[in-house]
Amino acid sequence: xxxxxxxFIKNTKNINVFLDMRTHFSELSKEFSVLQLNNELLxxxxxxxxxxxxxxxxxxxxxxxxxNDKFQLSLVWPHRDLKxxxxxxxxxxxxxxxxxxxxxxxxxxxIYELPRHLKNNVFDSxxxxxxxxxxxxxxxxxxxxxxxxxxxxVDKRTNWAALILSDKRQLxxxxxxxxxxxxxxxxxxxxxxxSRLKVTLRILSEIGDFHSIDTVLKLCSHESHDVRWEAINTxxxxxxxLGLKILGTFLEDPHPExxxxxxxxxKMLKV
Numbered sequence: 001x002x003x004x005x006x007x008f009i010k011n012t013k014n015i016n017v018f019l020d021m022r023t024h025f026s027e028l029s030k031e032f033s034v035l036q037l038n039n040e041l042l043x044x045x046x047x048x049x050x051x052x053x054x055x056x057x058x059x060x061x062x063x064x065x066x067x068n069d070k071f072q073l074s075l076v077w078p079h080r081d082l083k084x085x086x087x088x089x090x091x092x093x094x095x096x097x098x099x100x101x102x103x104x105x106x107x108x109x110x111i112y113e114l115p116r117h118l119k120n121n122v123f124d125s126x127x128x129x130x131x132x133x134x135x136x137x138x139x140x141x142x143x144x145x146x147x148x149x150x151x152x153x154v155d156k157r158t159n160w161a162a163l164i165l166s167d168k169r170q171l172x173x174x175x176x177x178x179x180x181x182x183x184x185x186x187x188x189x190x191x192x193x194x195s196r197l198k199v200t201l202r203i204l205s206e207i208g209d210f211h212s213i214d215t216v217l218k219l220c221s222h223e224s225h226d227v228r229w230e231a232i233n234t235x236x237x238x239x240x241x242l243g244l245k246i247l248g249t250f251l252e253d254p255h256p257e258x259x260x261x262x263x264x265x266x267k268m269l270k271v
Contacts, residue, residue, distance in 0.1 A: 004031045005065060008073075018071070018096050018167040022142050025165050029100035030140035032163065071168055077161040088179045090129075092151045094120075094170040094190045098142040099152065100163045106136040108155040111145065112182065120148045120171040121187075121225065122256060129182040147171055153179070172224070189224060197222070198230045205234040213238050220246055225255035232262075244269065
């Protein structure tokens with residue numbers, strides 16, 4: 001199996017268009033089987049880290065087989081508690097992705113689609129997902145999921161394993177949807193550092209750490225709009241006068257949600 005993975009890396013080395021990897025990915029997928037998962041493959045990956053991620057709806061066990069500057073190849077299967085998982089969310093992909101099921105049974109899946117006028121970094125809770133395609137998987141036959149605009153969902157009642165090939169060129173956000181209403185519920189930063197910054201800013205705001213004002217002020221110019229907004233809220237809590245002054249500059253923020261929120265906040269504060 002290691003030889004097959006090495007061959008896949010070699011065959012895709014000079015491929016720059018992600019969609020052109022389909023044939024090679026299909027050939028690799030067909031080399032996997034449930035038997036190999038129980039024997040050779042488990043021996044090959046026994047030293048690799050297993051993580052739990054939300055790739056579809058619910059949670060999946062995830063092992064990274066290849067991670068280079070062009071793509072990531074992962075082995076994925078349902079987390080043991082998936083069938084009892086009551087989490088009613090579906091999550092979009094931040095990058096173009098192929099999913100290839102490597103179990104003999106046909107897996108029922110649904111691909112949803114978002115309206116094309118939406119932008120990845122501008123959250124819109126008024127839109128909803130529409131069914132783009134419903135189908136049953138075929139062993140080793142890749143299913144393409146377009147980044148952001150398409151959302152993938154698997155039948156939770158079946159046991160499955162899949163190879164996932166993802167383009168490393170990512171959009172900055174994933175969207176989370178309610179699996180019943182198909183409405184967006186929140187936007188999630190792909191960059192874990194951004195998420196940590198937001199949590200840190202909230203903590204600084206709550207404890208009133210005035211020594212951090214200079215750092216918070218710098219974060220008001222962060223490239224991520226949600227980090228900028230968290231930073232200005234923290235700054236207002238730490239230094240009200242300075243915070244209001246900087247809030248005024250947010251009226252010209254390039255992100256429409258931030259400029260709109262700044263205008264609304266200024267009116268509420270009557271400044």
